[in-house]
Amino acid sequence: MSKQSNTLQLSAKNLETEFPRSPRETLGGFVVAARALDKCRAVLAGTNGEYHFNCPLDNTFFDFVGISGDAFKDFVATGADDEAVGKWIQENSQVKEKREIIAWNNKMRYMRPVDMPIELQEFLEGYIPEYLPSNKIVRVWFDVYDIEEGRI
Structure with a gap:
C-alpha cells in the first residue's frame, strides 16, 4: 500500500x-x-x-x-x-x-426549507417525517443533518 x-x-x-x-x-x-x-x-x-x-x-x-x-x-x-x-x-x-x-x-x-428550490422542499417534505423524530423541529436545512445524526 x-x-x-x-x-x-x-x-x-x-x-x-x-x-x-x-x-x-x-x-x-x-x-x-x-x-x-x-x-x-x-x-x-x-x-x-x-x-x-x-x-x-x-x-x-x-x-x-x-x-x-x-x-x-x-x-x-x-x-x-x-x-x-x-x-x-x-x-x-x-x-x-x-x-x-x-x-x-x-x-x-440559516437557510430555511421554505427558502430552498421547490425540488428540495418536495424531497424534505417526505424525508423529514420519515427519518426524523416527530418531537424535533427543523428550523433550518442543517438541522435535518444534525437531528438525524444526533448532534441536536
Whole structure:
C-alpha cells in the first residue's frame, strides 16, 4: 500500500458506523466543506455506507467556490490532511473576499426549507417525517443533518 493510500485509509471515517462532520463545521473557512471531505475520503476508502459524495449539499459548496467535485476528489485522493485540504480550497476557490464567504456561510447556516428550490422542499417534505423524530423541529436545512445524526 502506498503512503498516500495508507494516509487516506487512516483519515477516512467509516460512515457505516460513524457520522461525517456537521455541515455547520468549517474547513478552509467554508461551511459544508468538512462534511464533503469526510464523505469524499470515505468514498475513496470504500467506507461511505449510505452517504454520497458530490450530492446536492456538497454541490452548494462546490458551486459557490467554483471547484468541481472531481478536482476536490483528486486532491483528497493524494492523502492530504485537513489542513492541506483547507489550504487547497482557499488557493483554488474563485471566491476570495472574506465578506462574501461570511455572507454565504451565514446564508447556508440559516437557510430555511421554505427558502430552498421547490425540488428540495418536495424531497424534505417526505424525508423529514420519515427519518426524523416527530418531537424535533427543523428550523433550518442543517438541522435535518444534525437531528438525524444526533448532534441536536
